[in-house]
Amino acid sequence: xxxxxxxxxxxxxxxxxxxxxxxxxxxLILDRLQEEPVRFNQLKRDIxxxxxxxxxxxxxxxxxxxxxxxxxxxxxxxxxxxxxTELGATLNESVSALAHWAEHNxxxxxxxxxxxxxxxx
Amino acid sequence: xxxxxxxxxxxxxxxxxxxxxxxxxxxLILDRLQEEPVRFNQLKRDIxxxxxxxxxxxxxxxxxxxxxxxxxxxxxxxxxxxxxTELGATLNESVSALAHWAEHNxxxxxxxxxxxxxxxx
DNA sequence: TAACATGGTTTCCTCTGGGTAACCGTGCCC
DNA sequence: GGGCACGGTTACCCAGAGGAAACCATGTTA
Numbered sequence: 001x002x003x004x005x006x007x008x009x010x011x012x013x014x015x016x017x018x019x020x021x022x023x024x025x026x027x028l029i030l031d032r033l034q035e036e037p038v039r040f041n042q043l044k045r046d047i048x049x050x051x052x053x054x055x056x057x058x059x060x061x062x063x064x065x066x067x068x069x070x071x072x073x074x075x076x077x078x079x080x081x082x083x084x085t086e087l088g089a090t091l092n093e094s095v096s097a098l099a100h101w102a103e104h105n106x107x108x109x110x111x112x113x114x115x116x117x118x119x120x121x
Numbered sequence: 122x123x124x125x126x127x128x129x130x131x132x133x134x135x136x137x138x139x140x141x142x143x144x145x146x147x148x149l150i151l152d153r154l155q156e157e158p159v160r161f162n163q164l165k166r167d168i169x170x171x172x173x174x175x176x177x178x179x180x181x182x183x184x185x186x187x188x189x190x191x192x193x194x195x196x197x198x199x200x201x202x203x204x205x206t207e208l209g210a211t212l213n214e215s216v217s218a219l220a221h222w223a224e225h226n227x228x229x230x231x232x233x234x235x236x237x238x239x240x241x242x
Numbered sequence: 243t244a245a246c247a248t249g250g251t252t253t254c255c256t257c258t259g260g261g262t263a264a265c266c267g268t269g270c271c272c
Numbered sequence: 273g274g275g276c277a278c279g280g281t282t283a284c285c286c287a288g289a290g291g292a293a294a295c296c297a298t299g300t301t302a
Contacts, residue, residue: 004227006224011170013227014227017227018219019145022143022147027143051261056280057260064233066236066237067233076278077269079279090222091222097212098216101142101212102126102139106138175291176250196248197298197299198249199249243302246301247301249297251294253293257290259286263283266281267279269277
């Protein structure tokens, strides 16, 4: 089957989507939401090192792209829950694999780096 | 099984690897190399819009991490071929899925964006 | 002799991504 | 009244990513 879009093309709109997905913070957010809906400050605590501003921006963009949804509960203080949409869930396996690949292969990567650095001092 | 690394931790070395992988150009390069080894200028032609500098930098980093290897042939002019290592090939499925996801779901994304923008003018 | 191809490196410059930190509104408790 | 928690937004500022373009060596062809 042929698609109308080609991510290898410079001005293809899929490039914009790839740019959004190919982002450390976006991947970690999508990965974290796989298990369950998570609130803003919980995400901020779990994804260590992300700033409030970037978390907020990234969530907004992912929501706009239809990958996750935002639900507000009228508690006090207000509760906001983020969860994957069906569309977002189609990325689950790939996101997990990519996000956690380094955890499983860190030693091989470190060995490769050491070898590379020793080759060309 | 427990791993020594946790990508959710701020200073975990896996964060550096994730940062390398979570990059539009790196994903497109890794995707393109799945079929066959490819030469520098061929990559530059295929991945439309990438600059020579960024292609060169990204290839070097991916080689250093052990994801791809660089082979020089003493032709005239010199031929340089890039190919996936075994380590790099372990990412094949996830890289393809992520890189081409937008091609299969672009219409849903566009619809979500339109709906989002109409909600909060 | 000049142009072309490969596979880069280097310089320059711009622009924006992202960090820090302050601020906001609401409503609870003390 | 003051402080806190939640879920943000906004202003400010700076480093660094990345584009453009020039330069490099080699050797072949025209």
